[in-house]
Amino acid sequence: MARYFAIRIGRAMITIALVVTFAFVVLRLSGDPALIIMGPEAPPEVIAAFRKAWGLDDPIWMQYFDYFGAIAKGELGRSMRDGRPAIALVLERIPATLTLTIPALLLKLAIGIPGGIFAALHRGSLIDRAVMIGAVAGFTVPSFVLGLVLVLIFAVQLGWLPSGGQETWRHAILPVFTLGIGGAAVLARFTRSAMLEVLGQSYIRTASAKGVSWRAVVLSHALPNAAIPTVTIIGFMVGTLIAGAVVVESVFSWPGVGRLLVVAVANRDLAVVQCILLLVAATMVTSNLIVDFLYGFLDPRLRSREAAGAH
């Protein structure tokens, strides 16, 4: 068990290291980092000080380590637009994003999982077909199209809901719904196939042949086993709590991290971009680790396999 976790943590650290390396490489490849981050109008002394502070005259491998060190200390540069530290900008936007993504996640779970389970249990029925069509639609309709169509219907034509901005709670309805529906579709499809696979296993037939009520079979055999792969995808969704609303925030002019990222990319405000990139990586890695930990407890095969010493 300990080895299982050690491996997972090792992998997580490698992923973070890779992301930092990625940022470093991209940063270096695209030109002089001092000019890029400070901006072309910065006075020469500022640029020189920046180069010194970031060791840009040192050999490249030393810069690499310095970069790591800077990241670890939280020095992620300043936004070009207003000179404030990038971290501060990003952090202050997080609540706005979470206001959308957390309810959306709940919506996904509330619709997707029951929908998928129901469809699997009543395979071939009308509900199953409806769920499958909904799932396919959710996957093929891009989020911005869905959002704009909803705006068209509910804001423009019907006038019930506002089309953008963050003033009242009603402004959050359409964005949450847009986010939630797409994810619900994916989750429904996934849950359905996980359930179907589990239901097709012989131990299910054995249990019901033994006379266990169908309900008990589902609750105590099918669901727990289908839960295991489903946890992975939920983990991924949790990991994207910060990053998952980029497009939707732009559609609805919602001032969250996603919108900040898009604006920063358009303005080539690299410090902000870099900061968001690292933040997203940290979030993803953490949620993957949590999923891995949960797996270790949930899946008895992992527990006993480790005990037997196999890999």
Added chain:
Amino acid sequence: MTAPLVSVDRLVRIYRMRTGMFGRPRGVCAVDGVTFSINRGETLGLVGESGSGKSTTGRLVLGLENSDAGSVAFNGSRLPAMDTPEWRASRARMQMIFQDPLGALDRRLPIAAQVREPLDIHAVEDEAFRTARVQELMRSVRLSDDVGQRYPHELSGGQRQRAVLARALATKPDFLVCDEPVSALDVSIQAQVVNLLIDLQAELDLTMLFISHDLRVVRQISERVAVMYLGRVVELGNADDLFVSPQHPYTQALVSASPAPGRRRGERIVLSGDPPNPAAKPSGCAFHPRCPSAFARCRAEAPALVEVAPDRSVACHLTGLESPAAVALGAVA
């Protein structure tokens, strides 16, 4: 007497396995000091149970795996290192046929294309020559021409094995290793394929190493036989003599277990103990836990393969001892 075509000297092959990513590496010795030689035009049969290391030996002899110690000489010179251009070129001189012909064939290509492949690989002559040669090969393994257009899954087991044989013989190799080539075939087909091999050997002056666990087949095709147990050769000699009067206790048990006309029931030697497991090799003579004649020395010291008669070598502490009394006294000879 001319030098042997293939000469194997104290070959060793240890498989290193690791238990998991952080486990301690262990070594499993599959081949533990094997020595023999094969003369030109002769067939050496290699007999043993699973776990004896015979398949590994076959691969080592062809240079398909690197040995950890010892050497293999082909036609007087050492084999080139694996996967070098010289090694690839040497494939034209030595080939192998396998237990599972279906696995050895590409399911997407028709048979004729696969039989032709060695000629393409080694750039033999020209297009017309290769086409003619393929036809010649198909005929020599007694496959009708239309079989060439079929796919491997459309053929029977015997036909597939003959196709693999045709492919192996495409470049007129001097040496052929057959690793359990008939074990997966029906008994009646086995006889056909074995007879085919014998005929081809005479026609083409092939030297063969025939690996099998089936004594009857080995006896039919081999001039000389080597018996392996847990990575070592325990007996080596002329095939007919060896089967008529085996010297090593293991060989005796093997021979008694295989049915032969005229032998009475009740003479079977049944071995006790666990089947051979290369990962848990006993000390001294690897056979001693199961040997009905084992004594103290057998556990302590592994016997060397010594020549006890012209064209017969045995690795056993019993041979060379004068009398059963000496054995009973546990004397160290």
Added chain:
Amino acid sequence: MADLSLPGSTAAKRTISWPRIPPVVAVAILWVVAMLVVAILAEAIAPYGVTKMDLRNRLSAPGNAAHWLGTDELGRDVLSRLIFSIRISFLIAFGATAISAIVGTLLGFLAAHFRGLAEQAVLMLADFQASMPFLILALAVLAFFGSSLPLLIGLMGLYGWERYARIARGLAVSATGQGYASAVRQLGAAPSRIYLRHILPNIASTLIVSMTLVFPEVILLESGLSFLGLGVQPPMTSLGNMVGYGREYIGSAPWIMLTPAAIITLTTLAVSLIGDWLRDKLDPTLA
């Protein structure tokens, strides 16, 4: 010697028998073919140039004779822009799918052939790619490098390579283990011959199924980026672009936004359906 051939095996069996195609999939195939035709024949079909402005007819509704799908805020013909957008989006999607398939398969083969450190490195990169949301990585690259078309295709070409790499590596490892690939190696074939002539054709169907799954995702990704203004840049037009521009006129002239949106959705749907059907037919083991 008796002829041991199996009864009934004739050469006639080798002809490809077209499987029965469900009607939905048939429609999907027709749609994709239609889109391809449009993309290829764009210049011939489009009534106007992409940038040609008809300022007197700005924001005209669809259904009039001069502009079948109406015009946008600059008087540009929506239909023409749509046609060229289809071409650009398809170009990017095909290019990206091809690049990622080639890169992924190559890396997978390298990992399978060399094992050891190379394999670990490839697997680690694959894990990394699978764990980060691609949109974020893409945005970061676009921020640093800008959005030229070759860069965009190259960037999209990094999407999904890890799927091909895993498949190629897995199948190559099992092929070289005990199968036909090791037999051919034993015949003296050089590794390039083994991979190109034997392994690749045998795994082609699985790779193709993966490509049909990746292709719609690339379209969605690219149109998302273009919608945000960070993908295809003017004067070139793409489906996502059009949706982005059309957004401001969502109240007054919704067709500017709806027509490209519909194309995106329908094309993605069509290719996904084809991909699902192909997967059921060719390789049910892919989940």
